[in-house]
Amino acid sequence: MSEYSIDFSPMMPAPLFWAAVAIAVLLAVVLLLRRSRGALLRALALAAVIFALANPTLRQEERESLGNVAIVVLDRSTSQTIAGRPDQSDAIRKKLEAQLGAIDKLEIKWVTGARPDGRKRSGTNLYADLNAALGDVAPDRLAGVIFVTDGQVHDVPKSASALGFNAPVHTVLTGRPEEFDRRIEVLAAPRYGIVGQSRDIEIAVRETGATPRTAPRTVSLRVRREGQEDETLSAQIDEKLIVPMAFPHAGKNIVEIELAETDGELTAANNRIVIVADGVRENLRVLLVSGEPHAGERTWRNLLKSDAAVDLVHFTILRPPQKQDGTPIDQLSLIAFPTRELFSVKIKEFDLIIFDRYQHRGILQLLYYDNIARYVERDGGAVLVAAGDDYAGPQSVVRTPLFTALPAMPTGQVLEEAFKPKLTDDGQRHPVTSGLPGSNRNADGDPTWGQWFRQVDVLPERGRTVMSGVNDRPLLVLDRKGKGRVALLTSDHAWLWARGFDGGGPHTDLLRRLSHWLMKEPDLEEERLLAEANGLRITVERRSMEDEVSPVTVQSPDGSSTSATLEPVREGLWRTTIEASEPGLYKFESEASTGKLTAVAHAGVADPREMSEVTATRERMLPIADETAAGVFWTLSAGASEGADPNVPRITLLSGASTFAGRSWLALKDQQAFVTRGITLTPMFTGFLALAALLFFMTLAWWREGR
Amino acid sequence: MPESHVLTKSFYLISTFPGRWDGGELWVEATEPQSAGGSRKARRADGVSSILITANDFASAWALDADNRPMFPVVPGGERQREWAFRTGVNIAMYALTGNYKADQVHVPSLLQRLGQ
Numbered sequence: 001m002s003e004y005s006i007d008f009s010p011m012m013p014a015p016l017f018w019a020a021v022a023i024a025v026l027l028a029v030v031l032l033l034r035r036s037r038g039a040l041l042r043a044l045a046l047a048a049v050i051f052a053l054a055n056p057t058l059r060q061e062e063r064e065s066l067g068n069v070a071i072v073v074l075d076r077s078t079s080q081t082i083a084g085r086p087d088q089s090d091a092i093r094k095k096l097e098a099q100l101g102a103i104d105k106l107e108i109k110w111v112t113g114a115r116p117d118g119r120k121r122s123g124t125n126l127y128a129d130l131n132a133a134l135g136d137v138a139p140d141r142l143a144g145v146i147f148v149t150d151g152q153v154h155d156v157p158k159s160a161s162a163l164g165f166n167a168p169v170h171t172v173l174t175g176r177p178e179e180f181d182r183r184i185e186v187l188a189a190p191r192y193g194i195v196g197q198s199r200d201i202e203i204a205v206r207e208t209g210a211t212p213r214t215a216p217r218t219v220s221l222r223v224r225r226e227g228q229e230d231e232t233l234s235a236q237i238d239e240k241l242i243v244p245m246a247f248p249h250a251g252k253n254i255v256e257i258e259l260a261e262t263d264g265e266l267t268a269a270n271n272r273i274v275i276v277a278d279g280v281r282e283n284l285r286v287l288l289v290s291g292e293p294h295a296g297e298r299t300w301r302n303l304l305k306s307d308a309a310v311d312l313v314h315f316t317i318l319r320p321p322q323k324q325d326g327t328p329i330d331q332l333s334l335i336a337f338p339t340r341e342l343f344s345v346k347i348k349e350f351d352l353i354i355f356d357r358y359q360h361r362g363i364l365q366l367l368y369y370d371n372i373a374r375y376v377e378r379d380g381g382a383v384l385v386a387a388g389d390d391y392a393g394p395q396s397v398v399r400t401p402l403f404t405a406l407p408a409m410p411t412g413q414v415l416e417e418a419f420k421p422k423l424t425d426d427g428q429r430h431p432v433t434s435g436l437p438g439s440n441r442n443a444d445g446d447p448t449w450g451q452w453f454r455q456v457d458v459l460p461e462r463g464r465t466v467m468s469g470v471n472d473r474p475l476l477v478l479d480r481k482g483k484g485r486v487a488l489l490t491s492d493h494a495w496l497w498a499r500g501f502d503g504g505g506p507h508t509d510l511l512r513r514l515s516h517w518l519m520k521e522p523d524l525e526e527e528r529l530l531a532e533a534n535g536l537r538i539t540v541e542r543r544s545m546e547d548e549v550s551p552v553t554v555q556s557p558d559g560s561s562t563s564a565t566l567e568p569v570r571e572g573l574w575r576t577t578i579e580a581s582e583p584g585l586y587k588f589e590s591e592a593s594t595g596k597l598t599a600v601a602h603a604g605v606a607d608p609r610e611m612s613e614v615t616a617t618r619e620r621m622l623p624i625a626d627e628t629a630a631g632v633f634w635t636l637s638a639g640a641s642e643g644a645d646p647n648v649p650r651i652t653l654l655s656g657a658s659t660f661a662g663r664s665w666l667a668l669k670d671q672q673a674f675v676t677r678g679i680t681l682t683p684m685f686t687g688f689l690a691l692a693a694l695l696f697f698m699t700l701a702w703w704r705e706g707r
Numbered sequence: 708m709p710e711s712h713v714l715t716k717s718f719y720l721i722s723t724f725p726g727r728w729d730g731g732e733l734w735v736e737a738t739e740p741q742s743a744g745g746s747r748k749a750r751r752a753d754g755v756s757s758i759l760i761t762a763n764d765f766a767s768a769w770a771l772d773a774d775n776r777p778m779f780p781v782v783p784g785g786e787r788q789r790e791w792a793f794r795t796g797v798n799i800a801m802y803a804l805t806g807n808y809k810a811d812q813v814h815v816p817s818l819l820q821r822l823g824q
Binding site: 302331333 | 716717718719720721753755800801804805806808809811812815
């Protein structure tokens, strides 16, 4: 394409040129006023001089049209996945493709916007995606933007001037007018709660769009809690409803509330809310009974005292009842051991009772031992016996009614020789002992921690031996008894590790894990199913004492179930990763020897904003469309069926128009952008041509004068 | 040593710590201020003094010969002082074994009361 134009580039500096023009005009005026002969011809001669001085040039440009660019932003947010909208937007895309493709020299840029990746901030942010796409499009080539969306866009700029280009911004809507939807709004939800207590969730059922007359005003809600039967509640629209949330265990507690689908409702996808809150355990109460002052007592005491989660009640038998001398009682710093209070009245208040080198010696009535055994078996309590040589002796607690709870009986022998505690095969896997620092065997096959010197020989009757000592005799035996737990440590030399003797050892880790396992810390359960979501990726972990674990049943948010096989990672640990296809609550279930294990994980960032309003609307996109003289178009009429063929407006390219949309058409603005490939300049009035013209006029003037 | 130190009540209730001599001071390790105590070892967490210093010569008061007779006279004197010296020894042993256990006993009644709630 060529363009022609005439340029002037005077032969002298501009002020001189304009002075010459002024003089010429003045002379011409004087000549004409005096009506002298040939005045007109002289004026023409002057004009020829001026014209020659002005140096007119013909400019020929070689231009190449750049063509226009149209950007089509397709909304792929979650709200676009409901009620036949995916098919609808695909159909719209096809029609746009055909229409836009028919326009000459129009480049089409397709942008997929707001696709959920489980990480981005909430809502549909189509303008952010548009801005990203504008990065490599020259604003003067942009003929227009077409959004294909349901209209629920959360980042519409306040004014078109913020857009940075001058072109119409059209919207082609998916969905239909007068859609209707119900959802649950969370008014208040707890973030944490104390285990065993309950807190309130406040919710309300909201509706948007045009409610059909047939829709009932009373709706039913299904509440699903971990480990409980589903519960059905009924509620009124817009009425505040309080749902109690129980905290049955520490860590993540999840409640799901689902609103029954109403006929004619757009989607049921936003009828489900998930509340995740942390269960916090109340301080654990530990009763430590030291049978006599001994070197290991302070190890136990300091460990439990420094544990922020534990309230310690400690008693040391400083003087057994048999040892009486004449010292007046007011000179002794002794208090009575409140046995009735501790072992009868308030026994259930304790989470763990530790007998540290405790011997019977008639301190407690036999009835109380019975109480303790019952407390473990029926009330889910826990007893730890840290035995010294006393356990093998005649005053051993084994010779009390407590023996029914104890997992191993003494042979009567006390082994007093140096040995290194070792983890048994079970111990390698058991959460109490697995991975204890120093347990790795060195070249001699021994752990690297320090030695102990005393062990009571026992015959295990129940439970699991996780550590062994002299000649692989049991050192630490763990057992579940009824609802409760019992542990027996057959040596009182753990304090040698605390003092750093022979290199020391992980006494803190061992004793803390042991006491917390006894108190049913969920992290230390032997059979555990864990699910953790990171974005849309869910890691499922299974810890077990078994050699094999059964597959895990995965229930997706849409209710479909699949089975996942776990891969062994190391001894006692299996793991697999699941790519979630949609965000939501995933439920996991697996069989274990101890019963059914369940876990839940919430995949993806919960995007309440995205799914809160899903009814298609013109309102949000209208202001920008009005400002840019563009339009917002429905593609389906109210009440059209979901699979109906969408009507896409006719598309044309207009230049110099002031409005770009009508009832059934939309236009793109022809920006007529070009690049110049070359310029040819041709002088028009210089040299002999100008001289000839000048001579011609001068001669003509003389001739006229001479007549 | 502060007046209310655990040593005064770890087994016997005592207020002076005589040995062969009486009247000398008993020194314990100062408890470190909390801010500086961030890196204290775990076994010192109960603040038990690792050293006791006195001019009262405890060992001479405790020393008995083969016939269980005291080897040195106590000054200013009397079996009562020797008895207190022995009690001091018992308290020190209890202190080493039980740490600040006795200091805690003060709180036991309130702890027990709290349990029921």
